[in-house]
Amino acid sequence: MSVNKEIKKITTNTLQKMKTAGEKISMITAYDFSFAQIFDKSGIDIILVGDSASNVMAGHETTLPITLDQMIYHAQSVVRGVSRSLVVVDLPFGSYQGNSREALNSAIKVMKETGGHAIKLEGGEHEAESIKRIVNSGVPVMGHLGLTPQSIYKFGTYTVRAKEEIEAEQLKKDALLLQEAGCFALVLEKIPAKLAAEVSISLRIPTIGIGAGGACDGQVLVMHDMLGINTAFKPRFLRQYLNMSEQITGAVQQYIKDVKEGDFPNEEEQY
Ligand code: KIV
Numbered sequence: 692m693s694v695n696k697e698i699k700k701i702t703t704n705t706l707q708k709m710k711t712a713g714e715k716i717s718m719i720t721a722y723d724f725s726f727a728q729i730f731d732k733s734g735i736d737i738i739l740v741g742d743s744a745s746n747v748m749a750g751h752e753t754t755l756p757i758t759l760d761q762m763i764y765h766a767q768s769v770v771r772g773v774s775r776s777l778v779v780v781d782l783p784f785g786s787y788q789g790n791s792r793e794a795l796n797s798a799i800k801v802m803k804e805t806g807g808h809a810i811k812l813e814g815g816e817h818e819a820e821s822i823k824r825i826v827n828s829g830v831p832v833m834g835h836l837g838l839t840p841q842s843i844y845k846f847g848t849y850t851v852r853a854k855e856e857i858e859a860e861q862l863k864k865d866a867l868l869l870q871e872a873g874c875f876a877l878v879l880e881k882i883p884a885k886l887a888a889e890v891s892i893s894l895r896i897p898t899i900g901i902g903a904g905g906a907c908d909g910q911v912l913v914m915h916d917m918l919g920i921n922t923a924f925k926p927r928f929l930r931q932y933l934n935m936s937e938q939i940t941g942a943v944q945q946y947i948k949d950v951k952e953g954d955f956p957n958e959e960e961q962y
Contacts, residue, residue, distance in 0.1 A: 701736050701777040703809065703831045703875040709736075709908070710897040716876075716909025718779075718899050719917070722748050722765040726914060727772030735776050737899070739811065739911060740766040742781040742841070747915040754840045759786040759797055766805035779833050780807040784841040787812050787821055794821035798830045811878065813839035815865030819872040826873030834869035836862055837903065838881035851902070853882045866890045866898075878911060879903040881928070902928030 699705070709716055718737035721727040722744045730738055744765050745757035759782070766780040780801050787794035798810045809831035812818060822832050837852045846852070853859045862882065869877055876897045879887045884904025891898040891907050900907030912929065915921040919934040949955035 700775055703777070706736070706777070706876055706897050706909075707895075710895075716897055716899060718909055718911035720744075720911070720913045720915075721769050721772075722914075724768045724772040727769040727778075730914075731773040731776045736909070737911075738769060738773060738776045738778050740769050740778065740780045740805075740807065741811075741913065742783045743913050745783075747913065747921060753843050755784045755843075757783045759783055759800065763801060763804050766801065766807050770806040777809065778805075778807045779809045779811050780805060782810050782812045787818070788814075791821040791824040794818075795824045795828055798825045798832075799828065802830055809833055809875065811835055813841050815861070816868050819868050822869060822872040822874060831875045832873065833876045833878060833899075834866075834872075834874040835878040835880065836865055836869070836882075837879050840880075849881070851881050851883065853886055859883075859886050862886065863890060863893070866894060870894050870896050876909075879907060902926060 706716055716736050718739055719730055719735050720739045720741040720743055721730055722740060727738055740762065742754040742757050742762060744762065745751045745754040748765070749757065749761075751757070762781060762783050766778070770778055782794070782797050782801065786797040794812070801807060801810055810825065811833040812821070813835040815836060818834075822834065825832050838846070838849060840849070843849065853862045863886075866877060874896060876899055877894070879890060879898050879900050881902035884906065887898065887900055887903035888906035897908035899909040899911050901911045916924050916929050917932050919931045919936055922934070922936045946955065
């Protein structure tokens with residue numbers, strides 16, 4: 692697919708119009724300049740600088756260890772590679788849960804230091820006050836409900852959330868509260884497709900699903916999962932579009948062989 696250079700920058704208003712027009716929204720994570728540039732040129736609508744950087748970039752088991760300054764470093768790199776997509780930056784664990792002032796300060800720091808266009812944070816009604824405060828300061832906020840990886844030690848598992856009626860009802864309530872608090876969109880992670888469909892229909896703002904079925908207004912995948920860089924992670928919801936791990940291994944093995952056999956560099960590859 693070739694992308695028209697005249698296409699305008701994606702804003703939160705564009706996303707709202709896409710929902711109204713029934714046009715699906717595409718979102719992918721990125722953490723560095725080079726991949727962000729490729730994704731932006733490919734025509735992706737939203738690039739999420741996810742705190743999944745903690746897993747896929749830093750090798751931690753959970754998203755909890757990554758710091759605000761580390762997220763800012765990743766976001767700065769991504770923003771340098773983007774000219775069209777909307778860049779959303781995750782607020783990491785411990786940078787907003789304390790109180791709404793802490794949340795506002797973290798959001799402002801991200802916006803000032805990265806040039807990103809919006810922030811995302813996890814959680815329902817407990818975060819509504821912080822979201823209102825951040826939105827009132829002029830910073831667009833994306834919410835995140837369902838499986839919220841920053842609460843992994845509370846859940847104890849990464850399995851599907853809100854299968855039971857009580858949790859499903861709470862999620863529906865939270866979704867409406869986050870919309871009223873001013874979120875411009877909501878990520879719905881790993882919840883039953885039927886529930887995600889109900890939530891998506893009930894909201895004015897777009898929902899972006901990951902493991903939440905096809906009725907969401909958009910979809911997001913972690914780049915390392917969909918490109919097959921991280922092949923150990925194979926949840927049912929994941930569609931793997933490439934096997935980069937295999938391709939890179941093959942390329943590097945060929946390079947090693949060429950070096951060892953004195954085949955690289957050849958006459959044309961030297962001065
Ligand atoms: O950090 C992340 O990559 C995310 C997506 C899974 C939505 O929050």
